[in-house]
Amino acid sequence: MTYLKNLILTFLTFFLIFTEIRVNTFLTNNVYFEFYPFLIYLFYVSSKYFSRSSVLILVLNGFYYDIFYTTNFLGETSIKLLLICIVTHFISTKLSKSIFTNFLLFYICLLLYKYELIVGDIGMSLFYFLVICLPNYLLFRALNSNLRRDVFSAKI
Amino acid sequence: MINNNSPKRRVYIFYILGIILSATVLTVDIFSDKSVSTYLNNKLSVLSPTPLVSSNFRFPEIEVFKSKSNLINENIRLKNEVIELRKLKVENEKLKIENEANKFIVKEVDSSIYDIYESSIIFKTLTNQYIISGGENLNLNEKNLVIDENSYVIGVISAVRQNRSIISTILNPSFSIEGIDKYGNEYLITSDSKNLYVSSTNLKEENTDIKYIYTDVTFGHPGQFPIIDLSSTSINIANNKITAEQEINLNINYFSNIYLVKTK
Numbered sequence: 001m002t003y004l005k006n007l008i009l010t011f012l013t014f015f016l017i018f019t020e021i022r023v024n025t026f027l028t029n030n031v032y033f034e035f036y037p038f039l040i041y042l043f044y045v046s047s048k049y050f051s052r053s054s055v056l057i058l059v060l061n062g063f064y065y066d067i068f069y070t071t072n073f074l075g076e077t078s079i080k081l082l083l084i085c086i087v088t089h090f091i092s093t094k095l096s097k098s099i100f101t102n103f104l105l106f107y108i109c110l111l112l113y114k115y116e117l118i119v120g121d122i123g124m125s126l127f128y129f130l131v132i133c134l135p136n137y138l139l140f141r142a143l144n145s146n147l148r149r150d151v152f153s154a155k156i
Numbered sequence: 157m158i159n160n161n162s163p164k165r166r167v168y169i170f171y172i173l174g175i176i177l178s179a180t181v182l183t184v185d186i187f188s189d190k191s192v193s194t195y196l197n198n199k200l201s202v203l204s205p206t207p208l209v210s211s212n213f214r215f216p217e218i219e220v221f222k223s224k225s226n227l228i229n230e231n232i233r234l235k236n237e238v239i240e241l242r243k244l245k246v247e248n249e250k251l252k253i254e255n256e257a258n259k260f261i262v263k264e265v266d267s268s269i270y271d272i273y274e275s276s277i278i279f280k281t282l283t284n285q286y287i288i289s290g291g292e293n294l295n296l297n298e299k300n301l302v303i304d305e306n307s308y309v310i311g312v313i314s315a316v317r318q319n320r321s322i323i324s325t326i327l328n329p330s331f332s333i334e335g336i337d338k339y340g341n342e343y344l345i346t347s348d349s350k351n352l353y354v355s356s357t358n359l360k361e362e363n364t365d366i367k368y369i370y371t372d373v374t375f376g377h378p379g380q381f382p383i384i385d386l387s388s389t390s391i392n393i394a395n396n397k398i399t400a401e402q403e404i405n406l407n408i409n410y411f412s413n414i415y416l417v418k419t420k
Contacts, residue, residue, distance in 0.1 A: 014203060025280040028409040052170035059174050063181070067197050068204040069281045071315040071322050074193040075182030082174045093164075116283045120329035 002053070010057050014064050016041055021069060032131045036110070040140045042081060043109050046088035047102075048144070058082055084112045106137045197317050254413075270378055273416045275302075277408065278320060284328055284349075286408065290416055291317045299376045301417040309333065309371060309383045310406060310414065321416075326352060326404055335369035335383045341398065343369050345383055349404070352384055356398040364391040366398075378419045 016038045023035045038061070045054045062078025070077065088109050095101040110133050111118065111126075185192045273294055279287040290296060302311035302323050311325035312333060324331050331347040334357070342358040354369065367387045371377040384402060391400045408414075 018204065021279045021281060025277060025410055028277075028280055029407070050164075050167055052167050055170045055174040059178055062178060063196075064203065067193050067200065068317075069279060069287060069322075070283065071285070073182050073190065074185040074196070075178040075180075078178035079175050079182070082171050082178065086168065086171050114282060117329070120283075 006053055006057060010060050013038065013041060013057060013061050017061060017065055017069075032128070033135065034132045036113070036132075036136050037139075039110060039113050040136060040143065042084060042113070043088065043106055043140060044144065046085040046109070047092045047105065050085070050089045054085070055082070058085065080112075080115075084109060087112065103133075103137050106140065107133045110136070194317075201318055269420060271418050271420055273418075275414050275416050277410050277412060277414070281322075285314070286311070286323050286325060287320050288323055288414065288416075289320055291319050291321045293319050294416070294418075296321055296416060296418055301371060301378055301381055303381060303415050303417055304406075305413045305415070307381060307415075308385075309381050310408070312377070313416070325408060326406060327408060333371070333377070333383060334375040336372040336374075337366045337369050339363055339366070341366075343398070345369065347404065352402050352404055354384065354386070354398070354400040354402070359396055359398060362393055362396070362398070364393060364398075366391060373419075378417045381417065 020036055020038045027033055027035065042058075045058070058081045059078045062076075062081050063074060065077045066072045066074050088105060091108065092105055095105065107130065110129055114129065181192070271294075273290055275288045275290045277286050278289055281287065288302070296313055296316050298313055298316060300313045301309050302313065302325070304310050309326075311323040311328075311331070313321045314324040315322040326347045327349050329347060329349045333345050335343045335345055337343065339361040341356055341360050344355050344357050346353045346355070367385065368382040369384050369386065371379060371381045371383060373379040386400055386402065389400050389402045391398060
């Protein structure tokens with residue numbers, strides 16, 4: 001059952017990556033709006049659901065991304081995703097649980113997620129990423145408040 | 157302090173093992189010259205469907221108001237006819253524009269030397285690279301050019317997959333391409349996503365009367381496609397080097413007309 005759950009989750013996250021890339025392709029003209037459902041998932045995993053079962057899912061998602069959407073060598077994105085998770089989780093355990101620190105953490109997570117662009121162009125405005133970050137963080141909060149209710153364990 | 161056997165620490169260890177696994181696969185892929193990723197790309201293409209843009213969009217048929225009255229029937233028939241005619245008009249306009257663009261391309265480019273394929277943007281990746289339709293199925297290779305409807309170079313193919321290619325465009329901060337001017341001077345053109353920077357690498361004649369810098373076969377690209385028009389840009393000559401800077405005025409989106417050029 002656990003394997004089946006992980007398999008379904010893996011395919012769902014593949015779909016998240018596909019959706020993210022597809023939607024952002026349509027949003028190319030809107031410079032200050034980008035949609036990152038996979039980043040939201042990644043942040044959820046690293047800050048709320050940091051478990052060993054996520055490792056293989058993230059590795060496979062990195063492979064999926066490298067195979068179809070980049071010129072990277074296979075495994076580069078997997079390493080990036082796992083490092084983002086480790087760093088985000090580590091910082092989240094050290095910070096307080098206020099909404100501001102949580103937003104700051106999401107922002108750091110976004111910067112790490114898009115590090116290739118920042119490294120390529122150091123002069124790139126961090127304000128730009130802040131603007132992109134805000135709607136995605138609000139979406140994360142909205143989803144998180146719904147996910148908090150564990151419907152599977154609720155008594156009927 | 158976290159205990160050595162605490163569950164949190166064990167999870168970190170699993171993550172590190174994941175990194176080691178990925179690094180191993182990465183090493184194998186590097187040493188096999190991407191054969192692993194290429195093989196998987198060909199075998200698992202079903203996991204990343206290529207969206208098709210349908211040009212046969214049809215309005216739904218209006219059959220709700222069928223009645224016995226001939227008048228109403230006639231009205232509906234006429235309404236459908238008007239819709240059909242509007243559709244044809246829109247399609248006609250689109251075809252006219254496409255035809256004009258194609259004529260322009262054919263005029264600019266000697267089609268007996270080059271194969272030119274119309275392509276479209278499929279995805280934009282996290283690193284601002286674009287994935288376009290057309291790949292090994294069109295015998296495309298790395299370094300083949302991507303041009304716009306005015307036949308200016310807007311990018312270069314950086315990776316070819318089964319039915320799609322990844323391109324590096326002039327909007328990419330790591331974009332660079334070599335070019336040549338009419339005097340035979342060689343240049344390296346780089347981008348920071350906002351401006352194009354021209355810098356000569358091999359100067360044969362110092363002259364600021366350079367209109368275009370072209371691609372050339374000596375650099376592995378199909379030859380003589382304009383990369384940049386310097387006619388309205390100030391060109392500097394100093395220390396036996398020609399430099400120039402020009403703002404990028406290009407917007408690539410899902411609906412952009414792009415063409416792929418490869419030598420026959």
